[in-house]
Amino acid sequence: MPDQFRINTVRAFVEAIAMPFQCTSTSPRVPPLVKFGKLHVPVAQTAAIYRQPTDRTRARQGRLEGPLVAVQVRPKTKFQDEDGKPLEAMVRLDMVREIGGLLQIAQERRRSGREVRSGEGQWWTTKLRWGGGSGYDADTDIDTDGEAKATELASVAGEAASDGLVTGDLGVPDKVEKKPKIMARALPWKELRCGRGYWDPKIDYGAIGKDRSSLSDVVFMVSSLNHHISIVKLTVHDAYTDSLVAGTSLEDLPKPTLQRSQWFDLFDSQQRVQTLRGVWGVMAYLTRDSVAGAR
Template sequence: MFGGNIWGAIAPASEALLDKERAPPPKPTPLEFPCYVPPRSDDPLDSHHLESLCKDLASVRRPWDVKDSQLAQFNIQLEQDVSLADMVPDERFKSRPLLYDSDLTSMLKELDVENEDAYREVIRLPPLPGRQKPRLAYSRAFFTSLEDMCRYWDDSKDDYYEVEVDGQEGSNTEFSPTPSTTKETEKRNAEKKETKALSGETKQTTEGTNSDGEQAEHNTSLNADRVEIPHRSKTKQVYRGLRIGSGQQMSPGTRVAAVRNLLKMAIHKFNCRDHDFHPREKFRIRNINLPSTFLHFCVAKMPAESRLARARFVEGPLMGVHSRMEVRFRPRDGSNDSPNDFVGEKYDLFREVSGLLMLAKQRAREGQTPSKEPHQDHWWALRHRWGGGPTRWGQLACEVFEDDDPSWSPEERQLQLDKRTQEEEERKRTDVLATATDLNNLKPEDLLSLETSSGNVRPKKKKKGDDDSKDKAEYKDGRRLMFTAPIRRKWYQEWTKVRPNSSTWDEKLIYRRIGVPDPEQGWDDVYMLSAANHHVCLVKLSVHENYLQWLETGNTKHQALKSGRQDHILYMTRSRWFNLLDVDQRKELLTGIWCVLSWLNRDEVPKVELEKMENLKQEQEQQESDNGGDHPMET
């Protein structure tokens, strides 16, 4: 993951790197954001449209193979740079005060702390002179992830400069050449070539003359023309700043952790928590599982029943989180990089829309249960075995007669036969005693042999559930079968059971459409936090239930009600990108997330909280009217 001379620049987490002079890291990674707007085909939701979509998706082999015609099949209407307030349809939740507004004020106060002060607090360093120690209660985990992120992205304190080194130090130290040092090296090489040319001419002149006077005169003239070259000290490039690498070298988990810790500040107040998706969860269009469609985690609600909460069950999902591992989305001018270094804007949008549709399909499973019966597409579960023929005895490894056991040697076989004969005689004697009605009719030698055999053999301990009256040996056609442990016999017989694939539904997730705008209209709003570089944006997708049904079967449930929106179009809106390293932007992002959570949980919170929010809004309006102007509350 790291390259160059970065390993020498890595310092422990409890050490400040700002004032340390060290080997320079790579140059900062330029910021790029996907801004592709796809076309639309406006085809209706019918079977022909779905067949065309599946055919186009099956032709995609590599991420950069996604084309405009394939994305046009989804009918995506994308709006970018939408304000966070417009993401919420209800006017009550578009601005503060919101639900649990006092807690939001405390969290915004913590996010208002300067980055350097927060970094010194989380790595347990004393505050700077003249600064107070910040109090980080809600945001400590977030600033811990942000401090790790700034070591790759924060170039505000970058300082590249050159220092002189000694000859011995310069020979042992590797440094990257700068334009000034390159020019000096070229000039020095030119002077060396000129000196060699002069020495060559001197040698030829000396060979052509035989007199000592002419040679001395010529050497004197050459010495007068020579110029002494001054000694130049060697330099190397060093660095001071926060970074230890470029943004491209940062681990993708650092970006996910920063978004997760920022979300945790808000979701816990609404009785929600983060939930990792099951790895079997796939986005499926008819009979095609789309690859590379994933969400890192989602926000789900804790169930009201304590028994389910202790078992780690959740309800939802409410919101998804998708973090990009790439930092490039477009080819750069004059770059010779291969297309494998970036996936492109089109595939990035395809992956983002697929994640939103997967969230919408999960929310639409409310009230449904997965069928355990094999589907008509599971042809391997409808026929008896692969070839269609019946299963016969002897095909399994455990179906072997004891006399034909291949693991026995001849000596062991003879011992087993003797043991079997002895057990058979003992069984016959026991049967004779059990069936005898008059002991006087028994012969003395029978009683004597029975007492002798029973006295020499120690009786076995009777185990729980052991029945002496039953013979554990199994017989078939009068022949004894080879003994096989029950567990091992189960393994042998598993392959004969033909069953469909296991369900892809998450067993710990109780599917609910929490916060749906109007169930009768059939529309659902799905939210997702999308991260790239050190920025985060909020994405919203409005999808009709007919669209989700069309993706499954190619048909629609019912005719959509007449409204301003059409059911065959995906209405997608994206906010602007918020910089997590900027104080004002991360505060605005947290306020927008709080607005969305308040809107989604409007029916899940106690009514007292809604009344408290309404009272705060009335007090704010009264205060604004008394002041004679509109002054929105600060975020």
């Protein structure tokens, strides 16, 4: 099966389950990365399930809340050699891809209320650039060529009217208005525009479905290989996620625990029903009503 067909099949299957819970799936709009201190490691993410805001204005703006569940469809098919023995390196590499995707979702869910502007407080936004010189003077950037052409056109039209060559209203104003200053080229010199970084500006990050009384977050992923689907669950402590982002030691922190369901065959109708029930249960758990401080 072509990769894109498999991706579309899994996404359609998962999104059909998420829609009754006022959720949708979307492809990553910024590069999905796991942060280890100053190191950013790219990870594989096919899509993620987000909750749509109840406010219509925010919904029209394309804003989303979450993420809730990650979706990872991998094209790898060979995990055994010709003799049927498992390829340990390929198996471990595939597991690393899954763990990396889970940690990336955990870090995004941990961003609730911590959004900062890109480059805020950094040296490249606070110190003078270009050797401390004054730089480019934006006030001198005026479209003189456009103004001259407009003046020339008005004078030619006036001469034609006086010679009787043209009759009627020429639509030439008595006074040629000056065009506004072109600031598009000047603004980068007047202010520093930082990139948006690795935070999607249209996503309200938050740990939806997390119990506030718990110090650990439960992260889910719909993992797919070939025509099979498995549900992966990672329980990670908040301090562990914070230490990964900060790049500090993880020795004395609770280690994450990983659990996996069986691999469900989508070609089998009975297993498709079991897969639907499993993903439905995950969505129902994460979008449950406020009970015991859950959100």
